[in-house]
Amino acid sequence: MKFINLFQKELKELINAQMIASLVLVVGILMIVGNIMQNAISDTIEESTNPKINISDRDDTDFTKSLIETLKNTGAEVTEFDTDGDDYADILKKNDIKNLVIIPEGFTETIEKSECPEVLTVSRMTSAATMSNLSTGNSGAVALIQKSITSTIAQNSGITPEELELIENPVVLQDNTVVDDKSSAISIDNIMNKVMMQNMLLPIIVFLLIMMTSQSLISSISNEKIDKTLETLLSSPVSRTSIITAKMLAAAVVALINATVYMIGFSKFVQGASTEAVSEIASGVMGNVSVDEAIEQLGLSLSVGDYVLVGLQLFLTIMICLSRFNHARCVGKRYKIFTDRYHAHNDACNGSLHDFNGIRHKHSPYGIKNYCVRYTVYTHIFGYIKPHVRK
Amino acid sequence: MQKVLEVKGLTKQYTKVLAADNVSFDIGEGEIFALIGPNGAGKTTTIRMISTLLKATSGDAVIDGHSINKEPEKVRECITYLPDEAGAYKNMTGANYLKFMAGLFYTDPNKIIECVNRAKEICGLGERLNDKIGSYSRGMIRKLLLSRAVMTKPKLAILDEPTSGLDVINAIEIRKMIKKLAAEEGMSFLLSSHNMLEIEFVSDRVGIIAKGHLMVTGTGEELKQRYNAVNLEEVFERVVIENEIH
Numbered sequence: 001m002k003f004i005n006l007f008q009k010e011l012k013e014l015i016n017a018q019m020i021a022s023l024v025l026v027v028g029i030l031m032i033v034g035n036i037m038q039n040a041i042s043d044t045i046e047e048s049t050n051p052k053i054n055i056s057d058r059d060d061t062d063f064t065k066s067l068i069e070t071l072k073n074t075g076a077e078v079t080e081f082d083t084d085g086d087d088y089a090d091i092l093k094k095n096d097i098k099n100l101v102i103i104p105e106g107f108t109e110t111i112e113k114s115e116c117p118e119v120l121t122v123s124r125m126t127s128a129a130t131m132s133n134l135s136t137g138n139s140g141a142v143a144l145i146q147k148s149i150t151s152t153i154a155q156n157s158g159i160t161p162e163e164l165e166l167i168e169n170p171v172v173l174q175d176n177t178v179v180d181d182k183s184s185a186i187s188i189d190n191i192m193n194k195v196m197m198q199n200m201l202l203p204i205i206v207f208l209l210i211m212m213t214s215q216s217l218i219s220s221i222s223n224e225k226i227d228k229t230l231e232t233l234l235s236s237p238v239s240r241t242s243i244i245t246a247k248m249l250a251a252a253v254v255a256l257i258n259a260t261v262y263m264i265g266f267s268k269f270v271q272g273a274s275t276e277a278v279s280e281i282a283s284g285v286m287g288n289v290s291v292d293e294a295i296e297q298l299g300l301s302l303s304v305g306d307y308v309l310v311g312l313q314l315f316l317t318i319m320i321c322l323s324r325f326n327h328a329r330c331v332g333k334r335y336k337i338f339t340d341r342y343h344a345h346n347d348a349c350n351g352s353l354h355d356f357n358g359i360r361h362k363h364s365p366y367g368i369k370n371y372c373v374r375y376t377v378y379t380h381i382f383g384y385i386k387p388h389v390r391k
Numbered sequence: 392m393q394k395v396l397e398v399k400g401l402t403k404q405y406t407k408v409l410a411a412d413n414v415s416f417d418i419g420e421g422e423i424f425a426l427i428g429p430n431g432a433g434k435t436t437t438i439r440m441i442s443t444l445l446k447a448t449s450g451d452a453v454i455d456g457h458s459i460n461k462e463p464e465k466v467r468e469c470i471t472y473l474p475d476e477a478g479a480y481k482n483m484t485g486a487n488y489l490k491f492m493a494g495l496f497y498t499d500p501n502k503i504i505e506c507v508n509r510a511k512e513i514c515g516l517g518e519r520l521n522d523k524i525g526s527y528s529r530g531m532i533r534k535l536l537l538s539r540a541v542m543t544k545p546k547l548a549i550l551d552e553p554t555s556g557l558d559v560i561n562a563i564e565i566r567k568m569i570k571k572l573a574a575e576e577g578m579s580f581l582l583s584s585h586n587m588l589e590i591e592f593v594s595d596r597v598g599i600i601a602k603g604h605l606m607v608t609g610t611g612e613e614l615k616q617r618y619n620a621v622n623l624e625e626v627f628e629r630v631v632i633e634n635e636i637h
Binding site: 001002005006009012013016227228229231232233234235236237238239 | 439442443444464467468470471472473474476477478479480481482483491492494495496498536539549
């Protein structure tokens with residue numbers, strides 16, 4: 001009952017308008033970014049299926065003309081330009097285009113000699129952003145050119161299109177993945193990509209939350225000291241353990257609320273950024289089930305019970321981290337008391353906090369100086385505080 | 392008279408400073424005892440040891456039969472402590488603060504309400520209790536905290552500089568309140584102050600403390616007679632001078 005009283009007070013201190021506002025803001029931003037990514041990705045997908053091809057035919061033979069004709073027949077939007085010289089920046093600028101495929105002079109001649117002809121591509125990089133350069137039509141164009149040259153050569157050699165198909169793809173791959181006793185017609189790579197994304201997400205969220213909660217735990221204790229409410233609290237008939245546990249529990253509960261909201265925001269973000277593209281490509285290429293469906297079929301999707309378990313695990317992780325953190329802080333405080341005393345800067349405050357941490361100070365067998373030196377060595381060498389609390 | 396507090400040779404040694412040296416005194420039921428002395432004399436250290444916030448280097452204090460060394464939890468149940476320049480949670484309203492603090496002493500809701508009502512009456516803040524403590528003046532916070540310290544009717548209320556930072560009117564009100572509670576409710580008080588004139592008015596007995604030593608204890612009248620002084624300030628001056636000569 002007393003504990004609930006303490007806990008409620010801590011919770012009320014942590015949950016305030018600012019916290020709720022920042023949560024809403026974060027989720028809002030994540031969702032907006034997710035949406036933008038989704039739009040960018042669907043644009044890219046659309047452009048890769050219907051590429052805009054800018055082409056400059058410098059060879060100008062019957063073969064290249066029929067090649068461009070074939071390109072047009074594939075559904076691509078082909079625009080022809082007359083260009084000369086190799087000042088590509090100027091060419092792109094003059095014609096106000098972002099990308100260009102150039103069929104150089106002597107292209108047909110080279111093919112006729114049964115040699116490998118050259119094709120030039122020019123792409124303008126407008127920004128360093130990942131999404132901005134995805135949608136150049138050059139790669140699509142080059143793929144189409146290659147394909148039509150292959151079919152032309154095949155035709156000339158008397159190979160039918162069906163035979164050509166067989167030569168190009170002699171084997172049709174049908175991936176199947178089995179989990180336990182369930183199977184789905186999808187490649188294991190696709191499943192792993194999706195699961196990886198989830199596996200990455202959780203540790204990041206946990207890390208973020210631990211940073212946040214440990215900060216709020218510190219400030220909640222130090223604020224009591226600064227506002228001079230700590231002594232009143234400590235002289236009241238509640239145990240030190242319940243004071244600190246109430247603070248930790250409140251911090252963890254708030255962290256869990258944060259986690260839930262962040263997860264929702266992140267999942268929207270991830271959905272926008274990855275699932276759409278992955279499943280689009282997967283279903284496009286494989287022509288069978290999408291990743292989400294496959295995960296469902298394999299029984300890898302999380303049920304409500306699983307989410308509760310994940311939540312519980314998160315909660316315990318945070319609690320454990322906070323207690324470890326507190327533990328380390330006690331050692332730090334103890335170290336401070338030692339150095340303070342060592343340097344004869346003593347005052348009554350240290351005594352009270354030291355007692356608050358529950359460490360009954362007795363003389364260290366190592367001696368004060370020794371202890372400080374050991375502590376410094378630990379923090380410098382290992383970069384963390386070696387817990388060394390003796391009750 | 393039954394003893395509420397018995398202090399037996401309390402000593403606190405910081406690395407170089409002996410903050411309290413073998414301090415012994417006692418307080419009876421319904422008695423107001425004041426520790427007086429200049430800044431840094433050891434008043435607060437002694438009080439903190441009795442409030443179980445500091446561990447004594449040696450010695451003991453027994454409050455209502457409980458030792459501060461062996462049963463600090465029991466001790467905390469029968470005392471309240473008002474630290475010097477204490478604050479309250481700024482985001483809480485005055486009424487909620489009283490409720491929260493009462494909830495640390497009692498689990499029975501009726502008891503809690505009883506306590507809060509008592510404190511509301513004592514502090515005299517009226518409607519302002521529904522405002523956030525952040526908006527209170529220093530005097531209001533002090534009154535709120537004082538009412539908090541006495542609302543649970545502790546065996547011993549420990550008040551460190553109860554009127555520090557208050558104007559004359561507020562200080563007089565608080566002195567009257569302390570006297571009234573001691574007389575009517577039989578509550579015992581341990582006060583500390585460096586304002587000796589105030590102490591003369593409010594306390595039954597005083598202890599003069601300087602440089603960690605409790606020099607002398609007695610009622611104001613006794614001390615004035617013994618040192619042939621007009622007021623406690625003069626007593627204090629003579630005690631300190633006498634101590635330096637020896």
